[in-house]
Amino acid sequence: MKAIVVADQAAGIAGMKLVERPEPQAAINDVVVRVHASGFVPTELEWPSTWTDRRHHDRTPSILGHELAGVVTALGYGTTGLSVGQRVFGLADWYRDGTLAEYVAMEARNLAPLPGDVDFTVGASLPISGLTAWQGLFQHGRLQAGQSVLAHGAAGAVGSMVTQLAREAGAYVIGTGRGADRQKAVDFGANEFVDLENDDLDDVGGVDLVFDVIGGDIQKRSAALVRTGGTLVTVVGPAQSRPTDGLSIDFVVESDRAQLGEIIQRIRDGRLRTNVGKVSALDDAVATFNATERRSGKTVIRVRP
Numbered sequence: 307m308k309a310i311v312v313a314d315q316a317a318g319i320a321g322m323k324l325v326e327r328p329e330p331q332a333a334i335n336d337v338v339v340r341v342h343a344s345g346f347v348p349t350e351l352e353w354p355s356t357w358t359d360r361r362h363h364d365r366t367p368s369i370l371g372h373e374l375a376g377v378v379t380a381l382g383y384g385t386t387g388l389s390v391g392q393r394v395f396g397l398a399d400w401y402r403d404g405t406l407a408e409y410v411a412m413e414a415r416n417l418a419p420l421p422g423d424v425d426f427t428v429g430a431s432l433p434i435s436g437l438t439a440w441q442g443l444f445q446h447g448r449l450q451a452g453q454s455v456l457a458h459g460a461a462g463a464v465g466s467m468v469t470q471l472a473r474e475a476g477a478y479v480i481g482t483g484r485g486a487d488r489q490k491a492v493d494f495g496a497n498e499f500v501d502l503e504n505d506d507l508d509d510v511g512g513v514d515l516v517f518d519v520i521g522g523d524i525q526k527r528s529a530a531l532v533r534t535g536g537t538l539v540t541v542v543g544p545a546q547s548r549p550t551d552g553l554s555i556d557f558v559v560e561s562d563r564a565q566l567g568e569i570i571q572r573i574r575d576g577r578l579r580t581n582v583g584k585v586s587a588l589d590d591a592v593a594t595f596n597a598t599e600r601r602s603g604k605t606v607i608r609v610r611p
């Protein structure tokens with residue numbers, strides 16, 4: 307099968323290659339999924355799990371991509387809840403070969419049913435951004451109706467989900483980002499917008515929850531805006547910065563079938579809109595990821611037309 311692999315950490319995205327790899331087999335509790343569409347987060351290349359397995363052994367060449375939508379083609383021993391031919395979407399294990407490939411083997415519990423009226427491209431755009439927003443707001447941030455949320459990068463993949471889910475939950479949302487994204491953030495539901503390059507973040511005053519996707523100085527300045535009893539949730543990870551102030555939570559998104567179901571239900575009934583940017587074929591994916599123009603929204607690789 308065709309797959310996009312990396313083997314040289316120093317080469318970064320330029321080291322991506324489209325190659326032939328053997329089709330994966332289903333291990334215990336696994337299913338094999340024929341991938342129709344796949345998502346990719348560029349920061350994957352910075353994660354140790356892209357390069358080693360859980361015992362820190364080199365696992366290169368590793369297949370990139372960890373979110374997908376597709377169709378189940380085989381069930382491993384012990385698999386429950388899914389059947390061959392079923393449409394699914396979900397989040398693949400960080401430490402195993404991923405979804406920028408024609409087939410992927412992954413644990414059944416990391417997948418949820420994808421209803422027939424939701425396109426594979428939409429399904430593949432949701433697992434990382436949707437689950438990250440859901441878990442950050444409701445599990446880690448314990449958001450309540452009437453609270454205020456500072457949603458950084460509100461026009462981006464995660465931020466647009468944060469903005470919509472927080473508004474639906476009854477929060478007041480202050481979106482941030484670059485000036486060019488003001489309208490897009492407002493269209494996703496931000497009540498206000500702060501242009502981080504031209505406006506003064508300190509003018510925001512106190513908020514109950516900061517959802518940080520940027521890190522660094524912006525994260526530090528945002529921490530000062532959190533009201534007593536509030537939370538700063540960040541997803542940028544230790545590579546950029548690690549909060550040390552006690553009020554911050556730094557987490558990595560996990561797959562969750564029930565939450566995927568909540569997200570897809572909202573897509574179907576119009577409460578949630580996905581944020582797909584460029585859509586490319588697998589043959590063009592390496593060029594797409596290496597392109598230098600500014601991305602807007604989630605890049606989705608359509609593995610099958």
Ligand SMILES: NC(=O)c1ccc[n+]([C@@H]2O[C@H](COP(=O)([O-])OP(=O)(O)OC[C@H]3O[C@@H](n4cnc5c(N)ncnc54)[C@H](OP(=O)(O)O)[C@@H]3O)[C@@H](O)[C@H]2O)c1
Binds near residue numbers: 347435459462487519
């Ligand atoms: N821990 C986890 O589980 C987890 C899960 C998902 C995502 N993440 C991380 O979260 C981050 C965001 O992911 P994403 O997929 O939402 O990315 P994205 O679609 O690129 O969204 C980020 C948004 O923030 C804006 N932005 C970034 N730096 C900015 C700055 N200094 N000033 C103003 N705007 C700025 C970006 O604009 P530009 O494109 O112009 O920079 C973009 O609109 C990434 O670092 C990703 O690795 C972590």
